Amino acid sequence: MVYVVSQGCTLCGMCETECPVGAIRVGKGGAKIDPDKCIGCGSCADNCASEAIVPAP
Ligand code: SF4
Numbered sequence: 001m002v003y004v005v006s007q008g009c010t011l012c013g014m015c016e017t018e019c020p021v022g023a024i025r026v027g028k029g030g031a032k033i034d035p036d037k038c039i040g041c042g043s044c045a046d047n048c049a050s051e052a053i054v055p056a057p
């Protein structure tokens with residue numbers, strides 16, 4: 001399962017640090033997850049204080 005960033009990203013950068021495969025980049029517009037790299041571990045979602053990361057629909 002791939003995860004995606006929805007609303008509420010505060011650009012804190014925590015998910016970028018937590019992702020074990022380097023699938024997340026945090027830029028001006030918010031965090032972005034590369035779906036080709038994401039292995040669906042859920043670590044980013046667990047560590048996002050804003051609950052901005054959710055499983056892809
Ligand atoms: S952890 Fe959450 S709030 Fe922080 S950069 Fe990632 S998506 Fe945004």
Ligand code: SF4
Pocket residue numbers: 002003018019020021022023024033037038039040041042043044045
């Ligand atoms: S679910 Fe895991 S592999 Fe996918 S972006 Fe989040 S931390 Fe990275």
